[in-house]
Amino acid sequence: MTALLHEKRVTTTQPVVTIENLNITYSTKRSRMTALDGINLNVEQGEFLSIAGPSGCGKSTLLKVVAGLTAATSGQAQLRGQQIKGPRRDIGYVFQRAALLEWRNVRGNILLQAEMRGMDKAKAARRADELIEMTGLGGFEKSFPHELSGGMQQRVSLCRALLHEPDVLLMDEPFGALDALTRERMNIELHRIWRETGTTVILVTHSVAEAVFLANRVVVMSARPGTILETLDVPLGSHRDYAATMEDPDFVRVSARVRELLGASHTAE
Amino acid sequence: MPSTVSDARAVSVQSERQSPDMDPRPRKNNFLAKWAAEFWRPVAFVFALVLLWWLVTAQKWVAPFILPSPQDTLRALSENGTYLAQHTGVTTLETVLGFVIAILLGELVAVLMVYSRSLEKTMYPIILFAQVIPKIAIAPLFVVWLGFGLEPKIWVAVLMAFFPIVVSGMAGLRSVDPEILELTSTMGANPFKTFLKVRLPASLPQLFSGLKVAATLAVTGAVVGEFVGANEGLGYVILQANGNIDTAMLFAALIIMSLLGILLFAIIQIAEWFLVPWQASRRTGGASTNG
Structure with a gap:
């Protein structure tokens, strides 16, 4: 598989996305709501990062910060070393609905x-x-x-x-509206496309299997206010066969841990 | 390994392709049959009404000066061909000019109000106020201001057609998927490009439903303008015929007027087929599953 579509894999040590101490608070006349609280996150060049978390934990907000569509209340968000101030042109965005x-x-x-x-x-x-x-x-x-x-x-x-x-592809629950079988197929294809293009991907998802199958690392978030509970490495290599991966001990172990964390955050709710 | 991937791909593409019978495009040889199926009901209904009309007058249940017979009406139409054609031309001109001005003004105001919240707050109440006033009451004022020429009739037509265009234009421009607007902002597009390529086309289906209402109102506006003060146009013909108790002529003018409205409506409909084909194909798709 040498057919890389573009040779953007510059070998720098600098992360593509850097997030430091990010807080997002929404204020209304009556109350303040903290959506994201103290998020620290680096995304490396060519990495596939999955973000899993319960509904309303601010996963999508995190993507919008990287896209420059939502401003940080405090803290830093950088894309290729540049402060993210407004809508960024160097990203690609995929929503749950195809739009x-x-x-x-x-x-x-x-x-x-x-x-x-x-x-x-x-x-x-x-x-x-x-x-x-x-x-x-x-x-x-x-x-x-x-x-x-x-x-x-x-x-x-x-x-x-x-x-x-784009420098980074942001995907917000892209397969959430699809039936289970189509979703599986789309996962297999996304894995292949990621391998062929070498694009850096941040994927937000509810599905534990999807998160672990596709990612190099899985970030698990807590319910509101959204914080990072744990970041897990997925030591599965970059050529993954779907059926074989599902039974791989590492896949099973990481998935179980993600589920455990999500379950724990649910009971805390 | 690569072969299994491409197999999975082929399978998924196959399964996601929609079955051919869901294709919404009608086949060409069906075209006439489809039209017949669509329009036989209204045609039959009009035919039945004319038959009833003929029966009532032929049996002399109603005096001819109250209800002229279909033959008398037809005779009034044919014997006064040039007279009617001349006045129809005037009313058509007023209607079309009024309608076109209303489209330009209405869409402009809709765009301004959608892009500026403060402008919307300032103008919307005034526009609503202008809509609530009965147009027939304003028409004499226009005559005082603009004289007895075409202008007051055109502006009454504008006033009538303006409101539905503004409302539907605004609703259309607001109907854009907010995610698409977020997407275009990450594309670094300037607002004008976004307007031209995303907002305006997205607004067309709603705008066209407003245009259809406005088209028929424009005819009414022109005739109302003529009622108030005119020496030409179909409104004038009606007033004259009324004065002479020439009901056949009155009916003839009424028929021409409704044909004018229908013609304008049809032109809008055809424009919609060309400008909003995605909407039309969806509608035919829906109709074929019903029929």
Whole structure:
């Protein structure tokens, strides 16, 4: 598997994302609500990081901080050593819903990224073709979103997020709306795509199996206010076969620990 | 190992492809049959009404000056062809100009109010106030201000058509998925590009439902303007015919007026098919599962 789509794997020791002492508090007239409390986190180049946690623990907020869509109340968030101040162009975002434009076909939806950024047209078109091929969307280029299943729509959303070769791909429950079987298939594909592109990925998920199968490291968060309970290494290598991984002792051990932590945080609730 | 991955891929693509019978596009040879299936009911209903009308007048249950027969109405239409055509032209011009101005003004105001909260707070009550006043009561004022030419009729038409366009335009612009807007902000797009490529197209389905209401109101507006003070147009024809107790002519003018409204409505509908094809295909898809 030498077919790396882009050679962005610069060998620096500097993490792609650095988060130090991050706090986020929402204030209303009557009350203050702490969404994230004292988060410290580094994400390395080419790493796949999963964030698991109960609903409402601020996992999505953490992604929005990295994207520059939500501002930190206190603390630091940096992307490639730069302070994150406003919406960042060097990220790719995939939401739970595919959020496609219904008047554009598959290709048009993917190329929206290029049009908005003013990318070179020929280059963007070539890149779109590669991604369409890689994500198994070949033959569906001219289909419209309402003609596609949820899984296919999410593939389009993934292509759109990868078109500009972002420094980091942020995925917020991307497969949460899919049925279990489609979700498994999408996990297998995402693993392959991650290997082929070498992109740094931060994935927020409710599914323990998904979190552990895909990640190099799993961050487990507590219920509100969101804090990091534990960060677990997943010593599984970078070529993972789904069925074999499910029975791998390391997978079973890490999954059990993640479940335990999530369960503990539930009883504390 | 690579082969198992590509197998899984092929399988997943296959299973996620929708079955062909869910394809919403109608086949070409079905086109006429589809139209017939769609429109036989209204056509049959109108036919039945005309038949009833003919029966009532033929049996002389009602005096001709109260209800003219279909034949008399048809004769009034054909014998006064040039006269009616000339006045229809005037009303059409007023309606179309009023409608176009209402679209431009209405969409402009909708965009401004969606982008500026303070402007919305300032203008919306005034617009609502202008909508609540009966247009027929404003029409004489327009005549005083603008004279007896085309202008007052055009502006009554604008006033009538404006409100639904503003409301539907605003609702449409607000209907954009907020996640798409977050996405475009991470794409570094400027607000104008986002408006042109995301907000405006997303607003079209709602805007068009407002345009359809506005199109029929524009005709009413033009005629109301003519009632108040005019020496040409279908409103004037109606007043004249009324004065002469020429009910056949009155009916003829009424029929032309409703045809004008229907024609304008149809033009909007066709424009919608071209500009909002994704909406149209969805609707046909829904209809075919019902029928």
